[in-house]
Amino acid sequence: MWFLCVFYHRLLDFRKPEVEALAELFGEEIAENESLQWRLPQHHHNDTPFHFVQLSSEEIATNIAKRSILVKGMYELWGEGTCYEELEESIKSYPDSRKLPFLTSGSTFRISVETFGKAMTFEEQNDRIRSFTYIPFEGKVDLKNPDHNFFLMEMDESEENNGLPPIVQRRIFFGREVGFADRKLxxxxxxxxxxxxxxxxxxxxxxxxxxxxxxxxxxxxxxxxxxxxxxxxxxxxxxxxxxxxxxxxxxxxxxxxxxxxxxxxxxxxxxxxxxxxxxxxxxxxxxxxxxxxxxxxxxxxxxxxxxxxxxxxxxxxxxxxxxxxxxxxxxxxxxxxxxxxxxxxxxxxxxxxxxxxxxxxxxxxxxxxxxxxxxxxxxxxxxxxxxxxxxxxxxxxxxxxxxxxxxxxxxxxxxxxxxxxxxxxxxxxxxxxxxxxxxxxxxxxxxxxxKPIDSSQIHTDSKTFKDPKPKYRGKYV
Amino acid sequence: MLSCNIKGVVNKFPLRIVAEKVINKEVDFNPDFLKHMFGKIEWKALVDGARSMGYTELPDHAPDTKLLESDDESFLIQFHHALLELHLEEGSLVCPETGRKISVNKGIPNLLLHEDEV
The missing domain is CATH 3.40.50.150 (Vaccinia Virus protein VP39)
Incomplete structure (x- = not known):
């Protein structure tokens, strides 16, 4: 099963190894000389917080997320797209057998809106949540302690934001949360x-x-x-x-x-x-x-x-x-x-x-x-x-x-x-x-x-000297 | 687990325990951990060590590993106590060959060698 794994945007180099180690700990069977399978969303740079990871069960995904420090959440992806029309198509085509058990009338749910690289006002968030009329939610809303947590994640085509290279195209994800990190530690x-x-x-x-x-x-x-x-x-x-x-x-x-x-x-x-x-x-x-x-x-x-x-x-x-x-x-x-x-x-x-x-x-x-x-x-x-x-x-x-x-x-x-x-x-x-x-x-x-900076070198280079390190901050975050 | 590693000393293990103050630490009982450790432990050294700290319940000879898997946990509880809960707070460890004392102070053995022992 593929899960959408969303990371905290820090210590980028440490994120995947943590998930890999925990997957092994929680019994994911990985053949020798192989590792977990990862996939990037379309147009995303390797340092994006959004990754897809293949795990054999939802239980493992939940365990990994709970124990990890850098996984913000693991989600079962119900749909994705570059705009809300595309997202709707995508969610509609996701099999009902995977959706309906989480939409029953006896259950409670919540929809949260997350953004990366942009901020959204409360009204905008509300508008987006209300647009999900095409998903047949039958349960009651419970904002505090819901049975099922749904997430809408939006990422715009931003310029040089977050230290990442520009993203070519806007991407929207909608999914059901299966686990999240306990940063309270x-x-x-x-x-x-x-x-x-x-x-x-x-x-x-x-x-x-x-x-x-x-x-x-x-x-x-x-x-x-x-x-x-x-x-x-x-x-x-x-x-x-x-x-x-x-x-x-x-x-x-x-x-x-x-x-x-x-x-x-x-x-x-x-x-x-x-x-x-x-x-x-x-x-x-x-x-x-x-x-x-x-x-x-x-x-x-x-x-x-x-x-x-x-x-x-x-x-x-x-x-x-x-x-x-x-x-x-x-x-x-x-x-x-x-x-x-x-x-x-x-x-x-x-x-x-x-x-x-x-x-x-x-x-x-x-x-x-x-x-x-x-x-x-x-x-x-x-x-x-x-x-x-x-x-x-x-x-x-x-x-x-x-x-x-x-x-x-x-x-x-x-x-x-x-x-x-x-x-x-x-x-x-x-x-x-x-x-x-x-x-x-x-x-x-x-x-x-x-050791002190070699001053002779700076002097000779001063005309061409602008910024020796590229702007891309990647690992600094 | 420890031995005397003074250069040239052959008969290094086990270190004899001279207890001055022994304290009991309470440690959560974990059968899996104990089973894992059981195979690594020199039984006689553990028994002697526990006795010199005043705990005499352990059997002279290491029981069969089958006992570890049985439902009767009384042995594991004894083993647990001797291995993890008995804690030498003050005293020393003595090398069986040279008689060199390794002092234990505030629960921490000082295993650093002197200049002429390196």
Missing amino acids: LPTFQLKSRTYLGPTAMDAEMAFLMANQAKATSGKLVYDPFVGTGSILVSAARFGAMTMGADIDIRVVRDGRGPDCNVWSNFKQYGLPMPVALLRMDNNLPPWRSGLKEIFDAIICDPPYGVRACGRKSGGRKILRGTVDPYTVPDDKRTDHIPSTGAYSLVECVHDLLHLAARMLVMKGRLVFFFPVLRDDNGGEVKFPEHPCFKLVAVSEQILSSRYSRVLLTMVKVEPYSDEIEEAARLMHLEFRKNHLKWLEDGNIHSSVF
Whole structure:
């Protein structure tokens, strides 16, 4: 069955992957190497909020819409057209067997008017609703709590509106709502009302999107190796998953800002189940017992890119550089000793993350993480991290500044973790240890993001310099 | 689940629990989750761990997986309690070979290694 899927006009890159992940979660059968089928309305640009998606049942469509963050509504389309005459023809030709069960005299209904890229006065809306005399509504109108909700959606041929390229032709849709997103979650979970926050706490909307990509649900165990204040795990716990987190910074993960302002309290605040465990550990030298594998259903995290927060790993700065040998702390000072840590480059961090996920995820388990990308105007292909155990299923970019953006990568474990993979990862780990400094320089995204603009270039280009970035705003919305 | 990963240590698991303060967290009972975890757990380590925290109800030997599917949930409830609700708030984990103490403070084990252990 085809459904009209209308999205909120934001985070454009994240919309379809969310629906795809949720479709899988709710039991849509998708053959291997295939994905959901999507179709665009005539003349629409890929970034339009209107998409058609094929799903096997209305139940799945309802479930997806209810759980999603970016789906405004899922509709069974009764008719569409470029003008109201065409719409009428279209609705009339839609089979009665699909329409009449929702128009019976015992039921209640409501018709709502939605527009995109234009505003409509109340009178105009009323006129349009009254024009539907050709649909044999027998039920009573109930504006508050109707059994059936109908939507009229209108989109005009606008100029450069909404950051989208101009739409060639006006389009009108009429359909029956089968489900809509519960955005009420967002005000409840918004960061400004969260007790314990850090500088890189994940925004609630994004955290829910990540939990959806990870297919977090009741009975699953979700792990965040860079847990920080727990902002990502909170969203996974909201969807019923068991959570577990680790961080190298003991102040963040253990102490917080007092007994009622720490990672635990962030879960308590929303009445969510506490994480199964919180650990203070180093992802570079993880303390899992040997033989332990395939335990997590998903790993979700926002690794330190080195822009707003830098990664740390065991071994002091000087030890890693090789200027001093590892030293022994005297016994009487050991209990309170704070082991020194050194910088942890993004490359090594991502390598450790992929290796951890390859080992600890169940088959078909999902690894969802953000990866920073420099926005190179020269248009070079970005190379994302790869691993033999994983297949990349979704890439969603969120632009952060004119210099860099972050990309949410969703990977699915498709190959089991083998001895060879373990050995390769061990060798790579040693290579990172040996050439610590070199990797640190290579993977330094901080300096590229914050480097001053090359002034000589601006001067020479100033005559032709108008606007280096095209007007089209697409992903910014 | 955790082990001592000091370089060169062979006999790393299981860590012995020295409990100073154990608290009970209430966690919703979820049979599916427990069944999934059951296969991943080193039974003996869990039993010893639970005992050192004062909970002795678990059987010495891991029961047959058939018991998990039966209608009698009493075992799953015990397993649930030992695995998820017993929470070591203060104490330490001790490495079976080196005797290195991993302190547990405010419910969080500090697994970071010292400079000479990396």
